[in-house]
Amino acid sequence: MTAPQPPQQPAYAQAPQPGQPGTPPQQWTGAAAPFVYVSPIPVRRANLADALKSEWTKIRSVRSTLWTLGVTIVLILGIGLLAAGVVSSAENDLGAESSPLTLGFFGVLLSIICVITLGVLTISSEFGTGLIRTTLTACPDRARVLTAKVVVFFLLSFVITLISTTLVAMSDSALLADRWSGEITGAEYFKATVGVSLFVAFLGLIALAVGALLRHSAGAITTMLGVVLLPLVAAMFMFTDSLEGVRKALFEYSVPNLLATFYETGATQASSGPTGWEPLWIVVAAAGVTLGGAYASLLNRDA
Amino acid sequence: MIELQGLTKRYGDKLAVDGLTCTVRPGIVTGFLGPNGAGKSTTMRMMLDLDNPTAGTVLIDGKHYRQLRDPLRAVGALLDAKAMHGGRSAYNHLLCLAQSNGIPGSRVREVLDTVGLTSVAKKRSKGFSLGMGQRLGIAGALLGDPRILMFDEPVNGLDPEGIHWIRNLMKNLAAQGRTVFVSSHLMSEMALTADHLVVIGQGRLLADTSMAEFIAQNSRSYVRLRSPDHERLLDALAAAGVAPVTTADGTLEVDGTDAARLGELAARHGIVLHELSPQQASLEEAFMGLTAESVEYHAHSSPGEAPAAGQGGPGDPPPGAGWGAGRREKGS
Numbered sequence: 001m002t003a004p005q006p007p008q009q010p011a012y013a014q015a016p017q018p019g020q021p022g023t024p025p026q027q028w029t030g031a032a033a034p035f036v037y038v039s040p041i042p043v044r045r046a047n048l049a050d051a052l053k054s055e056w057t058k059i060r061s062v063r064s065t066l067w068t069l070g071v072t073i074v075l076i077l078g079i080g081l082l083a084a085g086v087v088s089s090a091e092n093d094l095g096a097e098s099s100p101l102t103l104g105f106f107g108v109l110l111s112i113i114c115v116i117t118l119g120v121l122t123i124s125s126e127f128g129t130g131l132i133r134t135t136l137t138a139c140p141d142r143a144r145v146l147t148a149k150v151v152v153f154f155l156l157s158f159v160i161t162l163i164s165t166t167l168v169a170m171s172d173s174a175l176l177a178d179r180w181s182g183e184i185t186g187a188e189y190f191k192a193t194v195g196v197s198l199f200v201a202f203l204g205l206i207a208l209a210v211g212a213l214l215r216h217s218a219g220a221i222t223t224m225l226g227v228v229l230l231p232l233v234a235a236m237f238m239f240t241d242s243l244e245g246v247r248k249a250l251f252e253y254s255v256p257n258l259l260a261t262f263y264e265t266g267a268t269q270a271s272s273g274p275t276g277w278e279p280l281w282i283v284v285a286a287a288g289v290t291l292g293g294a295y296a297s298l299l300n301r302d303a
Numbered sequence: 304m305i306e307l308q309g310l311t312k313r314y315g316d317k318l319a320v321d322g323l324t325c326t327v328r329p330g331i332v333t334g335f336l337g338p339n340g341a342g343k344s345t346t347m348r349m350m351l352d353l354d355n356p357t358a359g360t361v362l363i364d365g366k367h368y369r370q371l372r373d374p375l376r377a378v379g380a381l382l383d384a385k386a387m388h389g390g391r392s393a394y395n396h397l398l399c400l401a402q403s404n405g406i407p408g409s410r411v412r413e414v415l416d417t418v419g420l421t422s423v424a425k426k427r428s429k430g431f432s433l434g435m436g437q438r439l440g441i442a443g444a445l446l447g448d449p450r451i452l453m454f455d456e457p458v459n460g461l462d463p464e465g466i467h468w469i470r471n472l473m474k475n476l477a478a479q480g481r482t483v484f485v486s487s488h489l490m491s492e493m494a495l496t497a498d499h500l501v502v503i504g505q506g507r508l509l510a511d512t513s514m515a516e517f518i519a520q521n522s523r524s525y526v527r528l529r530s531p532d533h534e535r536l537l538d539a540l541a542a543a544g545v546a547p548v549t550t551a552d553g554t555l556e557v558d559g560t561d562a563a564r565l566g567e568l569a570a571r572h573g574i575v576l577h578e579l580s581p582q583q584a585s586l587e588e589a590f591m592g593l594t595a596e597s598v599e600y601h602a603h604s605s606p607g608e609a610p611a612a613g614q615g616g617p618g619d620p621p622p623g624a625g626w627g628a629g630r631r632e633k634g635s
Contacts, residue, residue, distance in 0.1 A: 036304075036329050036330075036450060036480050036481075037329070037450050037479045037480035037481040038450070039376060039447070039448035039449070039450070040448070041376070041406070041407075041410065041447070041448050043372075043373045043376050044373075044405045045372045045373065045405075046372075046373065046374075046403060046404045046405050047405075050402055050403050050404065050405045051403055053402040053403075054399045054400070054402040054403035055399070057395060057398050057399040057402055058388075058391070058395075058399045061390075061391045061392065061395035061398075061399070062388055062390040062391055063390050064390065125388060126388070129385070129386060129387060129388050129389065130382075130383050130385060130386035130387075131386050131387055131388055133348070133351075133353050133382055133383070133386055134382070134386050134387070134400065134443060135400075135403070136351075136352075136353055137351050137353065137374065137375075137378070137380050137382075138374060138375050138400050138403045138404055139374065139403045139404070140351075140352050140368055140369045140371065140374055141369070300355075302348070302353065302354040302355060303348075303353040303354070
């Protein structure tokens with residue numbers, strides 16, 4: 001979508017001359033300014049597509065993206081395949097109630113850390129370096145900047161997770177075809193790939209929003225790790241009976257448990273807590289709230 | 304053209320910028336001077352709509368910055384040479400800026416060439432020196448071939464060749480009819496580049512004047528006299544109606560009388576002179592005098608050296624020349 005090329009000349013090799021074709025007429029604005037400079041480069045109104053292109057260039061041109069997404073793929077594929085390898089060499093067959101798809105769970109759980117890190121860095125690194133000022137000078141429409149970041153990061157993390165989880169789901173079910181008697185339904189397959197990837201990508205969006213709110217990489221990553229891990233840890237230490245309800249809720253709505261819900265089959269479904277696609281709606285709602293805060297913060301605070 | 308109207312920024316109970324009103328015109332280089340902490344950078348951030356003013360507005364060619372449909376084409380700004388992701392190459396840094404405004408990629412190579420960074424275009428900016436960072440920042444400002452350019456301390460970290468280059472660049476940009484607004488805390492640097500001066504101290508406007516006018520007003524000349532016969536010289540000068548100022552080290556400074564006349568006067572009285580030298584107060588000193596009371600971070604080198612205004616010799620300082628007193632007390 002490159003703008004039509006002007007007759008290329010070094011743009012300020014010469015000042016606009018009166019009477020020269022293609023140059024604008026002089027504008028007299030007083031003794032100090034014989035004319036106001038008008039660029040020979042054609043002017044086109046910038047839009048969201050330009051911001052998306054810019055953000056895509058930004059995210060692909062730093063190594064932290066390569067590292068975090070690379071590790072994401074390695075974790076999902078590596079641990080997923082390793083688990084399948086262990087199970088296939090074990091003596092006992094996989095129980096009828098757990099499908100080969102569930103073996104992908106641990107890899108995805110660990111890879112969440114990478115996606116969270118990338119989500120935070122997508123915006124907080126700009127605040128850390130001061131680049132955000134340059135970015136906002138180039139695009140004063142702050143909502144457009146954040147939207148572009150959200151879209152680019154979301155699509156990238158979703159696609160990477162989707163490819164990895166699909167590969168794991170396919171190879172695990174192929175590897176364990178003769179060790180497992182059950183049947184994987186299309187819905188289960190869909191949840192363990194697309195569902196999981198959407199869940200991870202929206203979790204990454206929460207991280208991006210927290211990064212925009214805190215404007216500090218380490219602080220935002222730590223906060224997100226706390227969000228992922230603390231409920232589970234806290235639940236473990238609640239021994240009192242009076243706290244039983246809280247303990248149960250913390251456990252059931254902790255991120256690892258929400259993720260595990262995507263791997264549930266009819267046989268393993270928990271009696272209470274979120275089921276089916278509910279974890280996705282929970283994380284979508286949470287992402288909506290935090291992103292709302294991020295928009296408000298970016299629009300109103302000094303950069 | 305940039306118009307500042309009563310621009311004010313308050314941080315807590317501290318006024319960083321206090322009712323700044325001035326106009327930056329096209330076709331000339333406007334120097335924005337002030338000591339450290341005077342509010343220069345805060346003002347520039349508000350001009351670019353990065354910080355919200357507590358009161359007042361900034362109009363860029365009659366519009367608020369946020370209303371510009373082609374921001375990089377209208378305004379190019381260098382705020383901080385280190386404001387880039389160290390892991391990104393110079394080319395990619397400029398490319399993502401260009402793309403956000405729909406500027407063709409070929410323009411990136413052009414500006415890299417203009418600032419002389421073509422050979423390191425693919426290198427990550429982490430390894431850049433401060434001077435290279437400044438050049439990359441300037442390339443970013445030039446990217447949209449804008450009508451208005453704003454540079455915050457652009458010569459910081461540049462080598463002499465780089466300083467020379469940026470001086471000429473700014474002058475050329477202004478000569479093409481662009482508005483060039485450059486902040487600096489170095490008067491000497493501005494004297495070489497700026498046509499117009501806006502001086503602020505503690506957020507308040509201290510001067511908004513052309514460079515020529517500033518020089519005429521502030522670079523007053525005086526004559527320094529030194530004699531072993533101090534008392535007789537004083538008497539002779541008094542008799543001739545000349546009011547000298549005695550400095551800390553015993554030399555006399557005389558305003559408004561030329562050296563030849565003072566020499567003749569001394570000769571007529573048979574007074575030995577060890578020194579008779581016309582002096583020119585530098586613009587740096589004039590600037591320091593102007594801002595002395597509004598310097599935020601004083602370095603107290605010698606106690607008792609007060610930058611007090613209006614303590615010169617009897618009948619000495621004309622209005623607005625308070626800086627002169629400070630200069631003399633320093634005995635320079």
